[in-house]
Amino acid sequence: MTQYSSTANLTELRKAPLPQHSRTPTPQHPNTPALQMSHRNLIYPIFLPMQGCPHRCIYCDQRKISATISLDVEAELPKVARFIANHPDDDKQIAFYGGSFTALSPEFRLHIFTSFGNLLDANSSFRISTHPLYIDADILAECRANRVSCLELGIQDFDSEVLKESKRGYDCQAAVKACHLVKEHGFTLGVQLMPGLPGSSTSSITTNMQLLRELKPDYLRLYPLIVISGTPLAETFKAGEYTPLKLDEAVSICADYALLANEVGITIIKQGIPSNLPPHEVLGGPFHPAFGEFVMAELLVRRIILASTQKREIILDKKQQALLLAHRGKYKAILEQRLADCL
Numbered sequence: 432m433t434q435y436s437s438t439a440n441l442t443e444l445r446k447a448p449l450p451q452h453s454r455t456p457t458p459q460h461p462n463t464p465a466l467q468m469s470h471r472n473l474i475y476p477i478f479l480p481m482q483g484c485p486h487r488c489i490y491c492d493q494r495k496i497s498a499t500i501s502l503d504v505e506a507e508l509p510k511v512a513r514f515i516a517n518h519p520d521d522d523k524q525i526a527f528y529g530g531s532f533t534a535l536s537p538e539f540r541l542h543i544f545t546s547f548g549n550l551l552d553a554n555s556s557f558r559i560s561t562h563p564l565y566i567d568a569d570i571l572a573e574c575r576a577n578r579v580s581c582l583e584l585g586i587q588d589f590d591s592e593v594l595k596e597s598k599r600g601y602d603c604q605a606a607v608k609a610c611h612l613v614k615e616h617g618f619t620l621g622v623q624l625m626p627g628l629p630g631s632s633t634s635s636i637t638t639n640m641q642l643l644r645e646l647k648p649d650y651l652r653l654y655p656l657i658v659i660s661g662t663p664l665a666e667t668f669k670a671g672e673y674t675p676l677k678l679d680e681a682v683s684i685c686a687d688y689a690l691l692a693n694e695v696g697i698t699i700i701k702q703g704i705p706s707n708l709p710p711h712e713v714l715g716g717p718f719h720p721a722f723g724e725f726v727m728a729e730l731l732v733r734r735i736i737l738a739s740t741q742k743r744e745i746i747l748d749k750k751q752q753a754l755l756l757a758h759r760g761k762y763k764a765i766l767e768q769r770l771a772d773c774l
């Protein structure tokens with residue numbers, strides 16, 4: 432055990448658990464049919480890179496992020512069948528990510544639902560990720576009839592000005608309406624947010640936090656914006672018209688969201704962009720394979736500082752020590768600096 436007792440005099444033993452999302456293993460390469468484990472379900476991820484998307488968002492290149500060109504249904508079917516057969520007693524979801532599922536053509540949706548639906552057992556369902564503009568009562572009825580249990584909405588930001596600058600095609604009201612519809616129809620709701628979008632600010636983060644409090648989605652994914660080569664955002668970045676978040680800023684913002692999520696009972700299922708993205712494709716922004724780990728370390732540092740100011744002692748378990756010492760003691764140094772600043 433490591434004890435941090437500075438002149439700030441930590442006097443009370445406290446072994447707070449790691450944040451809730453730390454118990455969710457980081458998903459593996461998204462193009463690998465490997466299991467992701469949420470707190471309740473095994474998830475088999477399938478990528479539909481930008482298929483169905485009404486347009487290409489300024490920052491997006493799902494083909495690079497997921498290393499998938501397009502969905503090959505026939506190739507996926509036997510893998511999904513194996514996955515289901517291997518886990519007969521577990522709750523399972525076949526998840527479609529990386530596109531706008533409900534904006535796919537009705538024929539393709541039916542093909543997917545029918546082909547994969549035939550494989551589902553009693554403990555399986557679908558999870559889909561989609562664009563908030565493509566949610567209405569009819570599409571939700573179709574989802575219900577086809578065993579979709581969870582919808583993740585790519586909200587990215589609830590602030591209308593940020594949405595406008597990012598050319599997302601909807602405003603705050605439409606985003607909120609889509610969230611309400613998903614919940615009212617009895618689905619599990621996931622919200623995806625993207626800190627660092629053009630036009631985002633302390634004020635837009637406050638808006639996001641207020642709405643998360645009100646909407647209380649079941650899940651939250653945080654994808655801090657990075658600049659990927661070949662995207663329209665890359666050109667804006669090269670022209671000096673967009674400044675991405677620094678790594679530590681993005682970590683701090685995500686830590687703030689994590690505290691809120693913990694407080695209101697939202698499960699965070701991912702922080703940071705999948706690490707399989709080739710580094711040479713990233714031109715800027717807070718991209719790091721250990722991003723989620725940094726957020727946990729930041730939360731731990733904050734907890735230690737709080738205990739310090741309250742003159743309580745902290746004893747760190749092995750996991751917590753490792754968080755501080757990893758990456759050449761990055762967060763140990765941050766902790767020591769902040770403790771020194773407190774003096």
Ligand code: SF4
Binds near residue numbers: 531
């Ligand atoms: S809707 Fe989502 S997947 Fe489609 S282009 Fe925009 S960010 Fe990418």
